Amino acid sequence: MLIWLGDVAVSTDHEAISRLKRGRVSSEVSKLIDGRDGERAELFVNVSHDSCEHSAREVFVLSHLARLGFSSDFHVGVCGFYGCVDCKETKGHPKQSKNSPFNLSTLFKSLPSPLEVLAAQRSVNYQNLALHEAAKLKNGMKGPFLLDLPESTLRQISRFLDPRSLRAFAGTCRYLESISETTIPYLKLKLYPHQVAAVEWMMQREENREMRNPLLHIFSGTAEGLKIDYALNMATKQGSLVPFEDLEDCRGGLFCDEPGLGKTITSLALVLRTSGLRSSPPQSSRILDDGTYMTMEDIDRVESQRFEAIGVHRSTPRSRRRASTDDELVTPKKRRVSRPDFYGGRGPSTLPSPTNTNLGNHGVYTSKATLVVVPSTLVDHWRNQMALLISGNTAKYPASLLAEMDLVVTTFNRLSIEYQKMRTGDSQLLRVHWLRIILDEGHKLGSIGPTDLKTVCNSLRADRRWVMTGTPTPSTPNSDVRHLFPLLTFIKDPVYGSSSKVWDAGIQRPYEAYIVSNLRSSANLL
Amino acid sequence: MTEKGRIVKMVSQDQEEFEVEYGVATMSTLIANVLQDVSEETTTVPIPNVNAQVLAKVIEYCRYHYEAKRIDQSEEDIERWNKDFMKVDNKTLFNILIAASFLDIADLLDLGCKTVAGMIKDKSVEQIRELFCIEGDFTEEQEAKMREENNWGSEMSQENNAAQ
Numbered sequence: 001m002l003i004w005l006g007d008v009a010v011s012t013d014h015e016a017i018s019r020l021k022r023g024r025v026s027s028e029v030s031k032l033i034d035g036r037d038g039e040r041a042e043l044f045v046n047v048s049h050d051s052c053e054h055s056a057r058e059v060f061v062l063s064h065l066a067r068l069g070f071s072s073d074f075h076v077g078v079c080g081f082y083g084c085v086d087c088k089e090t091k092g093h094p095k096q097s098k099n100s101p102f103n104l105s106t107l108f109k110s111l112p113s114p115l116e117v118l119a120a121q122r123s124v125n126y127q128n129l130a131l132h133e134a135a136k137l138k139n140g141m142k143g144p145f146l147l148d149l150p151e152s153t154l155r156q157i158s159r160f161l162d163p164r165s166l167r168a169f170a171g172t173c174r175y176l177e178s179i180s181e182t183t184i185p186y187l188k189l190k191l192y193p194h195q196v197a198a199v200e201w202m203m204q205r206e207e208n209r210e211m212r213n214p215l216l217h218i219f220s221g222t223a224e225g226l227k228i229d230y231a232l233n234m235a236t237k238q239g240s241l242v243p244f245e246d247l248e249d250c251r252g253g254l255f256c257d258e259p260g261l262g263k264t265i266t267s268l269a270l271v272l273r274t275s276g277l278r279s280s281p282p283q284s285s286r287i288l289d290d291g292t293y294m295t296m297e298d299i300d301r302v303e304s305q306r307f308e309a310i311g312v313h314r315s316t317p318r319s320r321r322r323a324s325t326d327d328e329l330v331t332p333k334k335r336r337v338s339r340p341d342f343y344g345g346r347g348p349s350t351l352p353s354p355t356n357t358n359l360g361n362h363g364v365y366t367s368k369a370t371l372v373v374v375p376s377t378l379v380d381h382w383r384n385q386m387a388l389l390i391s392g393n394t395a396k397y398p399a400s401l402l403a404e405m406d407l408v409v410t411t412f413n414r415l416s417i418e419y420q421k422m423r424t425g426d427s428q429l430l431r432v433h434w435l436r437i438i439l440d441e442g443h444k445l446g447s448i449g450p451t452d453l454k455t456v457c458n459s460l461r462a463d464r465r466w467v468m469t470g471t472p473t474p475s476t477p478n479s480d481v482r483h484l485f486p487l488l489t490f491i492k493d494p495v496y497g498s499s500s501k502v503w504d505a506g507i508q509r510p511y512e513a514y515i516v517s518n519l520r521s522s523a524n525l526l
Numbered sequence: 527m528t529e530k531g532r533i534v535k536m537v538s539q540d541q542e543e544f545e546v547e548y549g550v551a552t553m554s555t556l557i558a559n560v561l562q563d564v565s566e567e568t569t570t571v572p573i574p575n576v577n578a579q580v581l582a583k584v585i586e587y588c589r590y591h592y593e594a595k596r597i598d599q600s601e602e603d604i605e606r607w608n609k610d611f612m613k614v615d616n617k618t619l620f621n622i623l624i625a626a627s628f629l630d631i632a633d634l635l636d637l638g639c640k641t642v643a644g645m646i647k648d649k650s651v652e653q654i655r656e657l658f659c660i661e662g663d664f665t666e667e668q669e670a671k672m673r674e675e676n677n678w679g680s681e682m683s684q685e686n687n688a689a690q
Contacts, residue, residue, distance in 0.1 A: 149624060150627045150628075152627065153626075153639065156635065156636070156639040157646075161647065165643070165647045165648060168646070168651045
């Protein structure tokens, strides 16, 4: 059964479109559905953006369907314009702004600056001081409290804290949170306001775990006394009734400052802010003896490989397994920023090669390290910046150690080499579950990047993923949103990065319609 | 008029007077700025928001460090003295911090902040709240989110603690 609702028109696939008045839609729909009990109803709602009443109309029809038991299975065909679904956004409608230059640079310029957003949030925090006053009275205690100290003093206190304590400190109340937000432990110099704002924004992005699928548009309305909320996925045209599941957000984004604004410093500050934090293994994984973990798929894969390799000798003595992995762990722990010389011939290949029979050697180390991938020309730049800003550089590079460091710098070339190793299952870089990966000049991934590089980057495991670039897209007048897709794939954006189909439907086509809700959250412009 | 003979009278909130040598008093940037504009032999500087007990403590700090600099006291001695000096209850500590921040004595402020930071170190959110009488004002959701994100490799810090 196919019902087509467009311009208040209902039809089935057997009938020609007949124009109906709104009042009759209801009876028509009921009639159609009543007749075909249990049959899957496909409903197409064709809406026109001239009248913004369409959402009311959809709710009206859907409420009918819901009551009749066709709750969650309907398709909505919007009339080609993504933007018309949400009435507020019809301003950006291409019909009205056809002549305006529709290129990426104007789009980026229109993004709200995080500075303003954060400033708005911050003003709220100070109001909570009143609560503190109340608490003081309740306790009936005299004398100044921590919160009575001048703000500058509190800031100074926060500067003496290590990242972990800083977090606890910030977790006590909103006022202290707002104060410690701008504090970067260990950093030698003061950040500029725009850099502070950028770090705050990045922290927020990393802490955001769930997000609403931006493709879902929520309608709520009352139709004939029945309140209905429903969501509509604009890319797949699948609808569902609320409640629906929120997506796990990608923790990261595109960090795009103009050259010279100090992207390196800002991301170093981000690293310092969270140094000590560990990546957490995925839920469906097994923790091995040596603190590494494996996902179930990995175990299956390794087990089957091993089966092929050694045939009958499937069960390795546990004791032996333990012994060899312990050896790997007995290594001095590096504090502060360590910098393995990871490029140029030397590398993790110096490690004892993993034995096929050892499951432990396939385990993935959780890590508190940030992997920074840079073009080889920029390695020295990073080295200098680090030496300038933070104290204590050392150079070491064993594999389980990589997980214990705070910062690992490697190059794109190195990653390409890792690709070869990846195929033999021998890549040490892939054995670490990084806390964070930062791709410097990440736009390389966008267009010209060789495919094996993309493969490696995408298979690196990390909790947080960042692409850092001054030019997210090639700076030609006709630069294309297309270049952003590989970047989103890398940061594992759950919506647009997952498949090119969704990308096409969600971004590529409606790009002309000026609705890029995802980029709005991903781009950081100053 | 040499600076050496100059005396600064500091008057506390409760009208108590402290006579302090010029070199000691000017460890406070605030007082140094005030004194720049006057040239009399004895200057009275009111410190309206610091009481006598705290002011005495602050002056004690300044006097020691002024002397320590003059006679080239060893770093260890200074550090030990600082540590002893900071052995006060929270109320006094915060009072000193407020005074140091008002009088703009960078070293004392630094010392106090480090002390407070030391108290906070390796404590949980709840412990810090109790210690400083802070009322949590986050929503349940925010609290849960913060707890979630707490994988700091705790086994490492335990080792560190044991080593200390």
